[in-house]
Amino acid sequence: MGWSKPERLFHDYLERQAKGELALLVARAGAGYSGHCAVIWRSPYPGFRERNIPEIQDLNVRPAHRRRGIGSSLLAEAERRIARRSEYAGIGFGLYAEYGAAQRLYIKRGYVPDGRGVHYNGEPVSPGTRYPVDDGLVLYLLKRL
Ligand SMILES: CC(C)(COP(=O)(O)OP(=O)(O)OC[C@H]1O[C@@H](n2cnc3c(N)ncnc32)[C@H](O)[C@@H]1OP(=O)(O)O)[C@@H](O)C(=O)NCCC(=O)NCCS
Numbered sequence: 001m002g003w004s005k006p007e008r009l010f011h012d013y014l015e016r017q018a019k020g021e022l023a024l025l026v027a028r029a030g031a032g033y034s035g036h037c038a039v040i041w042r043s044p045y046p047g048f049r050e051r052n053i054p055e056i057q058d059l060n061v062r063p064a065h066r067r068r069g070i071g072s073s074l075l076a077e078a079e080r081r082i083a084r085r086s087e088y089a090g091i092g093f094g095l096y097a098e099y100g101a102a103q104r105l106y107i108k109r110g111y112v113p114d115g116r117g118v119h120y121n122g123e124p125v126s127p128g129t130r131y132p133v134d135d136g137l138v139l140y141l142l143k144r145l
Helices: 007-018 070-083 097-108
Strands: 022-029 032-040 055-061 088-094 137-144
Touching: 007 022, 022 070, 032 070, 055 070, 070 088, 070 097, 088 097
Parallel strands: 055 088
Antiparallel strands: 022 032, 032 055, 088 137
């Protein structure tokens, strides 16, 4: 993936999918795996959960398969599934450069910030406080479907 994705993650996804907690979407190129994302029906982020807005998480496309529309196709399918249950889809991205492609992709697809500012590990950040710029620092966005 470029980023490590342990096999356990996919076992967990399948178990949670069997319980109806999420939908795991997998993109394939021929017989091979190209990428995936998960639609989490009850988001861990309070800003989405309180409004019953499902969250698209963990969108990843294998580095060699990028810029061929696979990420967009995964998002389109996730949005189709969410639209059956919700008027809005939610998504988040990290703030450092490795998330740069996702930042551009989501905004070009019509996702706009949810208006609650940046969060660190699910909590709103406080002005003047120091936080590490890591995967915990996230801006959440919404799209009206
Ligand atoms: C984000 C990611 C899923 C995009 O997948 P992808 O299959 O390459 O996306 P697409 O081919 O559908 O790209 C659609 C558009 O997004 C934008 N985009 C995608 N990658 C980009 C990049 N590296 N730089 C700038 N814009 C980019 C472009 O506008 C692109 O359209 P174009 O190719 O016609 O210019 C992929 O880059 C990835 O796996 N990144 C690492 C993991 C990650 O950050 N996941 C998101 C977690 S929030």
